[in-house]
Amino acid sequence: MRPEPEAATAAYVAHHFPDLRTQEHAARLGMWLFLATELLLFGGLFTAYSVYRYLYPATFAEASQHLSVAAGTINTIVLITSSLTVALAHHYAHHGKGRRAALLLLVTLGFAVVFLLIKAWEWSHDFHEGLLPGRYFHSTELTANGAPMFFTLYFLLTGLHGLHVVIGMTVLAVLMVLCWLGTYDHGYSTPVELGGMYWHLVDLVWIFLYPLLYLI
Amino acid sequence: MATTHPPHAEHEQGPAAMRYWVVWVLLLVGTFLTFGLSRVHLPSPFHLLVALAIASGKSMLVVLFFMHLWDHPGANRLVFATSIFFIALLVGLVVMDNATRYDLLNPARGATLQMEPPGPDLLTPRGPPEPSRRLDTPGVEEGTGPSR
Amino acid sequence: MSQSLDTTPPSSADEPAYNPRNYLNAEAGAMSWLLTRDHKRIGIMYLVLTSVSFFLGGFFALLVRIELLTPGPTIMNAMTYNRMFTLHGVVMIFLFMIPAIPGIFGNFFLPLMIGARDVAFPKLNLLSVYLYLIGAVIALYGMIHGGADTGWTFYTPYSTTTVTKVVPILLGAFVLGFSSIVTGLNFIVTIHTLRAPGLIWMRLPLFAWSIYATSIIQILATPVLGITLLMVAVEHAFGFGIFDPARGGDPILFQHMFWFYSHPAVYIMVLPAMAVISEVVCASARKNIFGYKAVAFSSLGIAFVGFFTWGHHLFTSGQSTLDAGIFGILSMFVGIFTAIKVFNWTATLYKGAVVFTTWFAYFCGFLFFLVFGGMTGIALATVSLDVHWQDTYFVVAHFHFIMVGGVIMAWLAALHYWWPKMFGKMYPERWGIVGAMTIIFGFNATFIPQFLLGNYGMPRRYYSYPERFWPLNVASTAGASLLGFGFLLIAVYLLWSLKWGKVASANPWHSRGFEWDTLSPPPVENFLSDPIYTHPPHDYTEVPSGAAEVKHAT
Numbered sequence: 052m053r054p055e056p057e058a059a060t061a062a063y064v065a066h067h068f069p070d071l072r073t074q075e076h077a078a079r080l081g082m083w084l085f086l087a088t089e090l091l092l093f094g095g096l097f098t099a100y101s102v103y104r105y106l107y108p109a110t111f112a113e114a115s116q117h118l119s120v121a122a123g124t125i126n127t128i129v130l131i132t133s134s135l136t137v138a139l140a141h142h143y144a145h146h147g148k149g150r151r152a153a154l155l156l157l158v159t160l161g162f163a164v165v166f167l168l169i170k171a172w173e174w175s176h177d178f179h180e181g182l183l184p185g186r187y188f189h190s191t192e193l194t195a196n197g198a199p200m201f202f203t204l205y206f207l208l209t210g211l212h213g214l215h216v217v218i219g220m221t222v223l224a225v226l227m228v229l230c231w232l233g234t235y236d237h238g239y240s241t242p243v244e245l246g247g248m249y250w251h252l253v254d255l256v257w258i259f260l261y262p263l264l265y266l267i
Numbered sequence: 268m269a270t271t272h273p274p275h276a277e278h279e280q281g282p283a284a285m286r287y288w289v290v291w292v293l294l295l296v297g298t299f300l301t302f303g304l305s306r307v308h309l310p311s312p313f314h315l316l317v318a319l320a321i322a323s324g325k326s327m328l329v330v331l332f333f334m335h336l337w338d339h340p341g342a343n344r345l346v347f348a349t350s351i352f353f354i355a356l357l358v359g360l361v362v363m364d365n366a367t368r369y370d371l372l373n374p375a376r377g378a379t380l381q382m383e384p385p386g387p388d389l390l391t392p393r394g395p396p397e398p399s400r401r402l403d404t405p406g407v408e409e410g411t412g413p414s415r
Numbered sequence: 416m417s418q419s420l421d422t423t424p425p426s427s428a429d430e431p432a433y434n435p436r437n438y439l440n441a442e443a444g445a446m447s448w449l450l451t452r453d454h455k456r457i458g459i460m461y462l463v464l465t466s467v468s469f470f471l472g473g474f475f476a477l478l479v480r481i482e483l484l485t486p487g488p489t490i491m492n493a494m495t496y497n498r499m500f501t502l503h504g505v506v507m508i509f510l511f512m513i514p515a516i517p518g519i520f521g522n523f524f525l526p527l528m529i530g531a532r533d534v535a536f537p538k539l540n541l542l543s544v545y546l547y548l549i550g551a552v553i554a555l556y557g558m559i560h561g562g563a564d565t566g567w568t569f570y571t572p573y574s575t576t577t578v579t580k581v582v583p584i585l586l587g588a589f590v591l592g593f594s595s596i597v598t599g600l601n602f603i604v605t606i607h608t609l610r611a612p613g614l615i616w617m618r619l620p621l622f623a624w625s626i627y628a629t630s631i632i633q634i635l636a637t638p639v640l641g642i643t644l645l646m647v648a649v650e651h652a653f654g655f656g657i658f659d660p661a662r663g664g665d666p667i668l669f670q671h672m673f674w675f676y677s678h679p680a681v682y683i684m685v686l687p688a689m690a691v692i693s694e695v696v697c698a699s700a701r702k703n704i705f706g707y708k709a710v711a712f713s714s715l716g717i718a719f720v721g722f723f724t725w726g727h728h729l730f731t732s733g734q735s736t737l738d739a740g741i742f743g744i745l746s747m748f749v750g751i752f753t754a755i756k757v758f759n760w761t762a763t764l765y766k767g768a769v770v771f772t773t774w775f776a777y778f779c780g781f782l783f784f785l786v787f788g789g790m791t792g793i794a795l796a797t798v799s800l801d802v803h804w805q806d807t808y809f810v811v812a813h814f815h816f817i818m819v820g821g822v823i824m825a826w827l828a829a830l831h832y833w834w835p836k837m838f839g840k841m842y843p844e845r846w847g848i849v850g851a852m853t854i855i856f857g858f859n860a861t862f863i864p865q866f867l868l869g870n871y872g873m874p875r876r877y878y879s880y881p882e883r884f885w886p887l888n889v890a891s892t893a894g895a896s897l898l899g900f901g902f903l904l905i906a907v908y909l910l911w912s913l914k915w916g917k918v919a920s921a922n923p924w925h926s927r928g929f930e931w932d933t934l935s936p937p938p939v940e941n942f943l944s945d946p947i948y949t950h951p952p953h954d955y956t957e958v959p960s961g962a963a964e965v966k967h968a969t
Contacts, residue, residue, distance in 0.1 A: 067532040067609065077535045077608040083343045084600045087350035088638045094354035095642035095672055099657060101358045102365055102668055106373055108311070120302075127298050135291040138333045142284050185655035185662060196374075196663045203655045207646070244335070251333045258325045261298075262318035266305035342607055353635050353722060360726065360738060361671045367735035374663045 063239040075241050082245045086252050089215070093256050096211065100204050100263065107197025114193055114201035115267040117182055122173050123265035126166050127257065133162035134254040137223065137247045144230055144240040152243065153231035156223050159250070163220045170213055177202070205264055212256055219253050222246045290332045297325040433839045433918045434934035441939040452537035453939060458523030459837070460544050465518060466906070468510035468551065475503035477899055480861075480892040486882050496878040497564035498579070504567025505584055509591045510551055512822060513680065516687035517598055517633075518547075520829050521626045523837060525602060527930035527937065528620045530611025530946035535604040539597050546594035554587025566876060568677070571658035571669040575650040585648040592637045592644075595683070599633030602626055613948035617711075620929060620952040621704060624711040625690030628718035632679045632686070636722070640676035643669065667733055674725035682721040685817060686714060688825030689756055692781055695828050696760045697953035698926035699775045700767025704953050706759040716752040724749060730798050731805045739798050746796035753789055757782065772924070773847030777828035780855045784820025788813055791866070806876075809869025812862045819898075820858055827854065827905065834909070835919030839936045842916060846908040853901035860894025927954050 060071045068074040104111050140155035181189040184206045188199035226246045229235065235243055301321040309317060331337040336344055365373055438455040448456060478499050482489045491499070522540065526533055534540050557563065563581040565574040574581055606619070606627050619627075647669065649655050656662030658669045697704050704710060726734055726742030760782065769775065791813040795801050804810060834842050864887040869875075873884045880888065922931040929952060933942055 067535075067537070073608050077604050079339065080342055080346070080607055081536060081600055081604045083346045084603060084634050085596075087346050087634055088596050088600075090350045090354060091635055091638035092642050094350075094357060095639045095646075097354065098358050098361050098672060099646070099668060101362050102665060103663075105362050105365055106665075107663070124298065124302055128295065131291065131294045131298065134294075134329060134333050135287055138287045139284055142287065185650070185653060185657075185659075187654075199656065200663050203657055207649070207655070207657075211642075248334050251329050254333075255326050255329055258329070259319075259322050262301050262305070262322055266301065266318060267314075349631075350635065356722065357639065357672075357675055360741070361668065364667070364671065364726070364735050364738040365665070367737040368733070369735070372667075372733045374660055374665050 060238045071239070078241050078245060079248075082248050086248060089252055093208075093211065096204070096208050097259070097263075100208065103197060103200045103204065104263075104267075107195070107200065110193075110195040110197035111201050112267045113195065114182075114198045115265060117177075117180065117190075117193065118205070118265050119173060119176070120265050122169050123261055126169050127261045129162050129166050129169070130254045130257050133159045133166070134251050136162065137250045140230070141240065141243045141247045144235045144243040147236045147238075149230045149233045149236045152235070153227045156227035156230060159223055160220055160227065163216055163223075167213065167216060170209065174206075174209075208260055208264065212253070212260060215253050215256070219246075219250045222249060286332055290328050293328055294325050297321050297328075432920060432934070434921075434936055434938060436938060437839065437934070437936035438939045439838075439936055450541070452533070452541055454522045454526055454534050454537065454540060455837075455937060455939075457540050457544055458519050458521075461514065461518030461522060461547075464544070464547060464551070465511050465515040468506055469515070470902075470906075472503055472507035472511055473899060473902065475499050475506060477895060479503055480895040482878070483880075483888045484892050486880050486885055488879070493878040494564060497566075497876070498562040500876055501563050501566050502558055505554065505563075505588065507818075508567060508680070508684075509554070509588050510547075512684045512818060513591075513595055514547060514598070516691065516822070516826055516829065517602070517626060517629055517683075518543075520622075520691065520833065521598070521602060521629075521687065524833065524930045525605060525623060525626060526609070527933065527941055528623055528928070528952075529606065529609060529614055530929070530942065530948060531605065531609035532941055534601045535609055536601050540601055543594045543597040543601070546590055546597065550587045550590030550592075550594060552587075553590060554584050557581070557583030557587065568673065569644070569647055569669075570673075571647060571650070571666045572660065574647055575658060577651075582648050582651055585644045585651075589641050589644050589648075592641045595633050596637050599630035599637075602630040603634070611946050611948055617708070618948060618951050619711070621693035621707070621710055621714075622690040622928075625686045625693065625714040628714040629683050629686040629690075631715075632683050632718050632721065636676040636679040636683075639672060640680075643672040643676070667729065670729050670732055671725070674728040675722075678725040678728065679718075679721045681814070681817070682717055684822050686717060688781070688822040689714065689717075691825045691829040691832075692760060692778060693756075694928055694953075695774055695778050695832055696763050697955070698832065698924050698928065699769050699772065699778060700764045701769075701925075701955050702763055702767040703951070703955055704759065705762035705765075706755075707951070707953075709755050710759050713752040713755040716755075717749060720745065720748045720752065724796075727796055727801070730801045743796050743798045747793055750789060750793045753785070757786060772831070773842070773844060773851050774828040774832040776848060776851035776855070777824045777831070780851070780858070781821055781824040781828065784816050784824065784858070788816025788820055791816065804869060806874055807869035808865045808873050808875055811875045812865035812869055815862050815865070820862070824854075827851070830909070832924070833930075834912070835923050836930060836935050836937070838913060838916075839919050840912050840916035841919045841923060842912045843908055846904070850901055850905040850908065853897060853904060857894050857897030857899075857901050861891050861898050862894070864888070864891040864894070928952070 064071050064074055068077065136155045136159045140152040140159065142152075143149075143155065144152035177183070181191070182193070182202050183189070184203035185199060188202060190198065223246055226243055230243065301318055304317055304321075305314065308314070330347060336347065438453055439459075441453075442451075448460070451457065451460075478491070479496070482491055482496055482499070522534070525531075557580040560580045560583070562579065563569075563574070563577070563584050564579045565577055565581055569581065569585065606623055610619070646655075646657055650657055650659065656664050658664045658666050660666060693704065693710055724742055724746040726738050727746045730739050730743075791809070795804055795810065795813055831842060831847055834840070868884055868887045868891070871884065871887075873880055919935050921933070921935045924931075929946075929948070932946070
């Protein structure tokens with residue numbers, strides 16, 4: 052067993068946990084369980100996507116051409132890099148370097164904003180071309196059966212993902228302020244780890260959305 | 268703060284920061300790889316399988332190293348693996364249903380869809396479309412469907 | 416004694432010791448309840464909320480049964496009838512069956528059973544109560560404004576095009592799903608991390624094993640329901656057309672995704688019931704459980720296999736025959752794990768020293784109704800038979816046998832078994848037996864006619880029916896009235912006992928369950944000193960004898 056820095060971290064242990072290590076393990080397990088629910092939530096949408104891609108393969112491929120591959124690829128790179136910065140942020144927080152961690156979280160937030168801006172550009176571009184979900188679809192080029200379905204799924208998937216980006220940004224922003232104030236410099240950085248895990252989930256979902264939506 | 272010994276320095280230093288940079292590079296390689304292979308137009312179903320394989324590889328890198336699953340064996344790994352298994356179960360059995368169904372029971376394919384323009388407002392409840400607008404019901408009389 | 420705890424229960428010769436400083440009176444005032452993080456208080460809040468929901472759902476049920484007293488219109492028109500059975504289903508399932516046993520007894524007793532001071536995340540626990548309330552209020556809003564007429568299953572494309580207020584009910588169910596997820600998450604982490612020293616996995620009480628299995632289902636299945644209901648709400652409001660055939664959508668996709676949750680959901684309902692029964696059977700037979708590992712692992716087995724069976728709800732919907740065959744066979748596997756439990760419970764009773772208490776009466780009801788209802792479930796899993804029974808009263812009777820005959824019996828058993836521990840008062844035993852007999856008799860009178868009706872071909876959710884079904888419908892309504900009366904009776908004497916009931920000792924049943932090793936009602940901190948476990952759970956090999964020392968708190 053490693054030596055427990057009792058005095059420094061005792062304040063962080065809740066009354067019903069025997070020690071900090073158990074509490075941290077519990078926090079991580081709890082976060083993984085929550086991420087499992089998020090995975091299943093997106094899993095439902097992936098199911099719908101799989102069914103309709105199976106039913107309308109050619110139409111989906113054709114509809115996918117109307118999305119900007121450049122925007123999708125740049126967004127992928129942006130999210131992957133933001134995952135790097137958030138992992139580094141936790142690394143530094145864990146080693147007591149709160150200010151450096153806060154700066155890295157700021158960079159992460161910057162990447163997130165870039166992601167959302169590119170997404171907003173893509174969506175407005177789609178609105179102009181009439182590539183809208185469901186009954187609002189009115190494109191003159193894409194007339195096959197599955198085309199509106201592709202865009203319904205595209206907007207649902209990227210919309211739900213975008214919502215999670217916003218939630219993740221909020222969490223990271225709060226953590227950034229707390230890191231800057233030195234809250235996590237004394238041996239207890241679990242909240243930063245948990246916030247990072249949520250952000251990595253957002254990246255994870257996008258890693259699958261990218262080829263399935265843009266590269267058919 | 269950076270030069271003093273933090274109280275927890277004796278125990279697990281945790282992974283060095285370098286591994287995160289390495290993983291980042293690998294993820295970028297994977298991204299360019301999947302993009303490049305998509306331009307090659309592999310025959311179906313390989314283009315989908317390759318894309319999913321690369322995406323799975325990238326995900327494993329994120330999960331194992333960014334999310335520290337490599338360092339934390341036990342229940343966390345089981346939770347993640349179980350959720351993946353059940354997503355696969357859901358997708359697999361549902362797509363198999365559409366694939367093995369009596370094909371006319373699948374949503375209409377091949378026919379050109381006659382689009383309805385957007386409705387007057389967002390929240391007008393839509394009734395079922397009029398029979399004449401239905402795709403594959405030939406010879407349905409007018410006026411027998413519900414009114415909009 | 417078999418456990419080295421500072422509080423050991425006195426024998427029955429002693430004066431019952433009502434713990435004067437307990438969780439109920441530790442703090443006073445509404446805010447101390449509204450902001451509590453004590454798992455015991457949260458359990459009591461769930462008891463109040465779910466009981467109110469139960470009576471609301473029962474009220475809708477009685478309206479349905481009254482309408483079915485005559486073949487034609489009796490007290491309402493067809494549209495209202497559709498709303499009534501929809502609301503009965505929605506309220507009973509989402510506001511009672513899913514949250515009740517885990518929310519009340521899981522919250523109250525899981526930490527006590529594993530020697531913990533609270534669940535892993537007490538604040539999240541409080542959040543789950545508020546999520547329940549918010550979801551209930553949103554759904555109630557929809558109900559007040561006419562409610563939905565789609566059935567609780569919300570099948571598309573009707574649910575996406577109906578003019579009734581289906582969206583608030585969908586959103587309410589969505590929020591209630593989060594309450595369920597948070598509860599399950601809490602229990603899993605609690606069992607993994609907060610077991611007291613000596614409490615290895617193979618010494619976990621069987622109640623904990625089943626609650627653990629339930630929580631796994633809650634984590635994995637509920638999000639799929641969430642996204643499905645969200646998609647329906649979005650399609651209803653904005654015409655997105657994911658499930659609309661006119662837009663190239665597949666209505667059966669909705670059914671797949673809906674039942675991927677809703678079939679495991681019935682195991683969310685039944686596994687906690689089985690958890691209670693495992694506890695109750697040992698206490699009533701005063702014997703160790705027969706086959707601890709079998710009962711423990713069969714809970715996990717049910718949770719796992721339950722996920723493979725959802726397509727049996729789609730046998731007649733247009734699903735492929737290959738999928739139908741697969742789902743039919745897989746559905747039968749659940750019966751194996753249930754049978755393991757039933758055989759082990761029965762074997763536990765063999766040569767046991769049973770005292771016939773109220774909660775033992777409910778155990779008997781549970782066993783009979785679970786086996787009978789379960790066997791009709793296996794019959795329904797046979798595709799060639801289900802073609803005739805699908806959407807008839809046979810199915811209705813089958814799931815009510817499990818849900819009412821199984822889960823609600825277990826809920827009543829839990830309520831009576833643990834009432835002394837939770838409130839320090841005994842319920843009146845004679846009235847308890849009367850209540851149990853009323854419930855069991857009323858239940859039989861309500862639902863056995865429904866099996867017959869379904870077999871004769873009466874469809875479910877039908878507002879009017881041919882005259883040849885009239886007598887059986889009247890019989891069923893008579894039974895339902897008796898059943899309703901029974902529940903009212905129970906509510907009355909339980910509430911009466913809170914004020915005027917006999918004071919209970921710490922362990923009136925002399926049960927060896929770990930939760931009985933503390934005072935009644937428990938103190939806020941659960942135990943007076945940290946418990947250490949050296950013996951298996953439900954261990955009756957040592958009979959407590961003589962007066963035991965009780966160390967009171969200061």
